[in-house]
Amino acid sequence: MATEQGIGSILVVDCGTVLTKAVLLDRVDGAYRFVARGEALTTIEPPWQDIALGVQHAIEQIEDITGWVLLDGQHRLITPQKNGIRGVDAMVATSSAARPIRVMLAGLVPELSLASAMRAVSGTYTTVEGFITQDPARGMSEEEQVQLILKHRPDVICIAGGTDGGAVIPVLEMVRTAALASSMMEEKERPRLLFAGNTALRQRVVDIAGGQMEVYSVDNVRPTLDSENPAGVQAEMDDLYQEQHLGALPGVGILNQWSSLPLLPTATAFARIVQYLWYLDESPKGTLGIDLGAAQTTVAAVFGGRLFVTVRGDVGSVYGSQRILAKRGAESIARWVPALITPEEVVGMLLNREMHPGSIPEEVLELRLEQAVAREAIREALQTARPGWRPGSAQPYPRLTPLFDPILVSGGVLSGAPRPGQVALMVLDAVEPIGVSTLLLDTHGLAPGLGAAAGLKPLATVETLDGGGIVNLATTIVPVGTARKGEIVLHVRIRYQDGGTLEVEVPYGSLEALPLPPGQEAVLELRPRARFDVGLGGPGKGGKQRVRGGLAGLIVDARGRPLQLPSTPQERQTQVQQWLWDVGG
Amino acid sequence: MRFYPPQTVVSPLTLIRRERPLPAPGEILVREGERVDPVHVIGRARVPGEFRIVNIARSLNIPARAVRRYLKVKLNQEVKRGQVLAARGGLVGQTCRSPIDGEVAAAGGGRVIIKAPPREVEVRAGYYGTVARVVPDQGVIIQVSGTLIQGAWGNEQEGVGVLRTTVEKPEEALQGESVNGSCRGTILVGGSGLDREVLERALELQVRGIIVGGIPPELLEKVWELPFPLIATEGIGAVPMSARIFQLLSTHDGREAVIDGRFRSRLKALRPEIIIPLPAEPGTDRLRFQDAPLQVGDRVRAVRAPHTGVTGTVLDLPITARTATGARLPAAKVQPENGKDPLLIPVVNLEVLR
Numbered sequence: 041m042a043t044e045q046g047i048g049s050i051l052v053v054d055c056g057t058v059l060t061k062a063v064l065l066d067r068v069d070g071a072y073r074f075v076a077r078g079e080a081l082t083t084i085e086p087p088w089q090d091i092a093l094g095v096q097h098a099i100e101q102i103e104d105i106t107g108w109v110l111l112d113g114q115h116r117l118i119t120p121q122k123n124g125i126r127g128v129d130a131m132v133a134t135s136s137a138a139r140p141i142r143v144m145l146a147g148l149v150p151e152l153s154l155a156s157a158m159r160a161v162s163g164t165y166t167t168v169e170g171f172i173t174q175d176p177a178r179g180m181s182e183e184e185q186v187q188l189i190l191k192h193r194p195d196v197i198c199i200a201g202g203t204d205g206g207a208v209i210p211v212l213e214m215v216r217t218a219a220l221a222s223s224m225m226e227e228k229e230r231p232r233l234l235f236a237g238n239t240a241l242r243q244r245v246v247d248i249a250g251g252q253m254e255v256y257s258v259d260n261v262r263p264t265l266d267s268e269n270p271a272g273v274q275a276e277m278d279d280l281y282q283e284q285h286l287g288a289l290p291g292v293g294i295l296n297q298w299s300s301l302p303l304l305p306t307a308t309a310f311a312r313i314v315q316y317l318w319y320l321d322e323s324p325k326g327t328l329g330i331d332l333g334a335a336q337t338t339v340a341a342v343f344g345g346r347l348f349v350t351v352r353g354d355v356g357s358v359y360g361s362q363r364i365l366a367k368r369g370a371e372s373i374a375r376w377v378p379a380l381i382t383p384e385e386v387v388g389m390l391l392n393r394e395m396h397p398g399s400i401p402e403e404v405l406e407l408r409l410e411q412a413v414a415r416e417a418i419r420e421a422l423q424t425a426r427p428g429w430r431p432g433s434a435q436p437y438p439r440l441t442p443l444f445d446p447i448l449v450s451g452g453v454l455s456g457a458p459r460p461g462q463v464a465l466m467v468l469d470a471v472e473p474i475g476v477s478t479l480l481l482d483t484h485g486l487a488p489g490l491g492a493a494a495g496l497k498p499l500a501t502v503e504t505l506d507g508g509g510i511v512n513l514a515t516t517i518v519p520v521g522t523a524r525k526g527e528i529v530l531h532v533r534i535r536y537q538d539g540g541t542l543e544v545e546v547p548y549g550s551l552e553a554l555p556l557p558p559g560q561e562a563v564l565e566l567r568p569r570a571r572f573d574v575g576l577g578g579p580g581k582g583g584k585q586r587v588r589g590g591l592a593g594l595i596v597d598a599r600g601r602p603l604q605l606p607s608t609p610q611e612r613q614t615q616v617q618q619w620l621w622d623v624g625g
Numbered sequence: 626m627r628f629y630p631p632q633t634v635v636s637p638l639t640l641i642r643r644e645r646p647l648p649a650p651g652e653i654l655v656r657e658g659e660r661v662d663p664v665h666v667i668g669r670a671r672v673p674g675e676f677r678i679v680n681i682a683r684s685l686n687i688p689a690r691a692v693r694r695y696l697k698v699k700l701n702q703e704v705k706r707g708q709v710l711a712a713r714g715g716l717v718g719q720t721c722r723s724p725i726d727g728e729v730a731a732a733g734g735g736r737v738i739i740k741a742p743p744r745e746v747e748v749r750a751g752y753y754g755t756v757a758r759v760v761p762d763q764g765v766i767i768q769v770s771g772t773l774i775q776g777a778w779g780n781e782q783e784g785v786g787v788l789r790t791t792v793e794k795p796e797e798a799l800q801g802e803s804v805n806g807s808c809r810g811t812i813l814v815g816g817s818g819l820d821r822e823v824l825e826r827a828l829e830l831q832v833r834g835i836i837v838g839g840i841p842p843e844l845l846e847k848v849w850e851l852p853f854p855l856i857a858t859e860g861i862g863a864v865p866m867s868a869r870i871f872q873l874l875s876t877h878d879g880r881e882a883v884i885d886g887r888f889r890s891r892l893k894a895l896r897p898e899i900i901i902p903l904p905a906e907p908g909t910d911r912l913r914f915q916d917a918p919l920q921v922g923d924r925v926r927a928v929r930a931p932h933t934g935v936t937g938t939v940l941d942l943p944i945t946a947r948t949a950t951g952a953r954l955p956a957a958k959v960q961p962e963n964g965k966d967p968l969l970i971p972v973v974n975l976e977v978l979r
Contacts, residue, residue: 057892080629086895087632087914097629100918104626182736183678216734223731224676224738248734335892359892388842388861395777395860396928397892398631399974402948403930458951 052489055135057335062098072503090291136306138285140353146172148201157200160270164277189221202238219249309491311340318342332451334358337421350425376412378617418470450482460591461624475575481513512590521572523548533565556589627918646764661750674741682735689735753902770905779886779897782854786833795871839864854886
């Protein structure tokens, strides 16, 4: 393996639940650039049962596209690079293909310790299977609690509760319940106990439960009534996922042999890129990243340099749809489809999609349905993420999305959309951004890989991003305020690089795409009406801002926040279709 | 460019191995090499019964550490319902009694757990075949020779019965009127789908299972409640059964089949299946997994509308095709088995038939 100084070409690999992506980066004219990309089915399930095969298949596509020989006769990665285009100097890999950690949470008060524990685990690859609380209002007997644990058979029971130096007896009761349930399981099935409560009780927790289960103590997730510390829980869960779940993937040994760094969880790597984007201009606004995978959705938000990561291990564009259906109903998905579709048809199409997760819609109705699922999956993940954010001044309106610039989106349904306007509209509908935002699209699925590469060769990450590894999708302008439909609420003047100008009066309720192609810059002059805020200092405040063009141009979204859809199905279908036309979708 | 599509097994004759695990460690009642049929009991296990937690410390109002002093029973001791578990003397005596018949399974933390006697469960072979391997205390692996067809969706039930083809063509839907007395106890083989009446008559006639191309989405809820297995070979919706599968099933009309509507992998990659036991011929072997890219001459099946269920042979690839959605994708030119004109189908929407 080449040393960091000697590293030229880098292969970045991301093994998702359904697809494995491989991307080749190399120095071109003195700077790192994206060279080519391959994609194949992830191969952890039968008949393959070897994650390395999917990586080989994706690499073969790069070989076919470029003529670059990367694998030897035994399908092993050739490293370091030699004799021109043969081999690579380094490889880094990320994965989200492992089963999430199944967790049960226990806490004293649902709104305090339990809520803090929930927010802490939501930043990791976990699915929360159930809750145990000492709250009398829930009225669960100890027997019912034990039954619940036996029914769900979690990997981890995370117990929070008791501020430091606070409650003792009820916390120890929960520990006893967990130990009791554990004693009734086969030894190999017993969950781990992650204790994140009153630190003064650590030894007593070990004394009570140590004989029945492995006990890990971390910092109290709620050390005082008004403070929260998720880091300990998150670090332990990340380690567990990396060692026990990613480390147990069939064939992972080969990947570890090839890779210059240990296999990294995709969400961790993706979050690094979102954090990097914030540091590019240290904006008073936040930076948002959404990675919509087939089985999970990652939301990474950065405010004032502080990163907040949320992983919904049960919500994705393919496998998570059943969870959305169960929680929000088929109607929540059907409302984004500009055609008549019954709830039963929605369920049927989504089941078919699960059976063939690597397939792509060939018919328009199926495409619209998949894009509708994407909207709801993102909305669901954001709903989990928001309570944990500390946006400060980036959130002028508590009930609306904070100010974000840029917003990075990644994931097959988004990058594979046939038209950029469709992606932009999915983001506008799902995120409901306000003010002026740049939407970035990870067209090659590079973001997690670049995040991982930053741990090996930071220059490769920076230069590939600068060199267009991630493309500008659109600049969006969203005025906040209320008015009668059709009333002019914003005056936009665009001064193009070539000296041309375009002036637009924006009526309330409208959605409009204005031309500003990729590679071009323009100066925006925004003059909102008195009650309208475009994020330039408050209602009625306007100003100038330099913006860059994107695949979908410049989009002015004056539909209002929060976004309201017409109440009758027919009106709604007409409206959703109109919005698609408005943005060229 | 090389593509590796998913694979679906539709094999006329092969050797199949399936696990039959016990639900808990137990006793295996068959030997390696022994021939079994679906009702043959291969092992039995004792599954833990219900349990009760008795909080003695709380009932007697004593600290947890003091409970041991007042206990009247020992660990692993059998107890009857109402039997005194612990008692505290004094002016007003207090007792704590067992809520069920059972055994003292654990004591600690001021509590006692009473476990009801375990339930004995017998596990049947489920297949016609030979015991290929015994895993002591855990289960067996049974080897079957016969036809193996992987389906797309199932209702998580399994069963055995005689195949009865009730339609002429794979495009034909199973009709209520064709489900008559002669279908009692059989596995109905339909074509493209079925309706509510079929399900009702199938219930009345106690059929052993149904195999169709697709299930109408409005019947999904009802299908989940069926006491017998139902397998859709293509998916959800009115989808004709693929010609190759229909031909295999109709060829074996009247033969006994095992149908398993369960998904046996987390991501549903191991799918519901139909096994028709047949005598092994010389040279019959287990399917060997081939990690080969899609190539001209491969038999394939389309998995997405508008061509769902179409089976055919790859004539050429890759060719860039534009779909109705506007997407440009690498595609394969496929000659359908029904003799119609070749189709351009995106390679990601194909699976290879083995």
